[in-house]
Amino acid sequence: MIEIIPNFHPIFVHFTVALLSVASGLFIISKILPESKLQVNCLAAARWSLWFGSFITIATLLAGWQAYNTVTHDGPSHAAMTDHRNWALVMALLFFILTGWSFKCRLKKHISMSFAIVVFVAAILLLTTAFKGGEVVYRYGIGVMSLPQTSALTHEEDGDDHGAAEVEEKPSMNIESDTHNHEHE
Numbered sequence: 001m002i003e004i005i006p007n008f009h010p011i012f013v014h015f016t017v018a019l020l021s022v023a024s025g026l027f028i029i030s031k032i033l034p035e036s037k038l039q040v041n042c043l044a045a046a047r048w049s050l051w052f053g054s055f056i057t058i059a060t061l062l063a064g065w066q067a068y069n070t071v072t073h074d075g076p077s078h079a080a081m082t083d084h085r086n087w088a089l090v091m092a093l094l095f096f097i098l099t100g101w102s103f104k105c106r107l108k109k110h111i112s113m114s115f116a117i118v119v120f121v122a123a124i125l126l127l128t129t130a131f132k133g134g135e136v137v138y139r140y141g142i143g144v145m146s147l148p149q150t151s152a153l154t155h156e157e158d159g160d161d162h163g164a165a166e167v168e169e170k171p172s173m174n175i176e177s178d179t180h181n182h183e184h185e
Contacts, residue, residue: 007070009063010143016060017130019053020095022046024123031116040109047102054099057092064088067143077140084132091125098122 026046033039068085098118105111111119136142 007063007067007143009060009067010137012056012060012063013130013133015056016053017126019049019056020126021123023049023053024119024126027111027119028116028123031111031113035109043109043111047106050095050099050102054095057095061088061092071142073140073142077136077142080132080136080140081142084129084136087125087129087132091122091129094118094122094125 023046026042026049030039030042030046033042064085068081071081073081098115101115101118102111105115137144
């Protein structure tokens with residue numbers, strides 16, 4: 001793997017979030033628009049985005065499972081990873097159901113209200129899952145090489161006077177003495 005990225009999950013997950021978000025938005029827009037060429041085009045783009053997004057989600061889930069079982073972490077970060085994993089599995093299942101449903105109805109020129117509601121719920125699950133994944137990385141430092149060592153140096157002292165205040169020193173979140181690998185449990 002590339003030295004700065006411990007696994008492929010961060011690569012695939014961005015495609016999943018982007019494609020499924022676009023699909024959700026376009027499905028909802030296509031439901032709101034009156035029958036027109038634009039509405040038909042939105043629906044076609046939504047379907048293709050959903051299908052490609054669901055396909056890449058398979059790789060995202062597999063890479064996420066590999067990451068879950070191999071990245072170094074401590075107890076609190078393990079709980080956050082497990083929470084993210086659980087949300088991801090429910091979200092993915094719902095999008096896979098939507099994929100089958102949309103493929104079955106691919107010849108229709110509009111979507112049903114029930115389909116639109118399920119898309120909206122799935123989009124909320126997607127955003128929640130993405131937020132929880134961001135917490136795993138940015139709150140717990142999972143999957144990053146190291147956190148920067150901070151000092152009291154300001155941008156003004158460094159010759160960069162963008163009005164930055166003093167940087168508050170914070171302890172590193174990478175706690176080596178209390179870390180463990182999930183596969184050892």
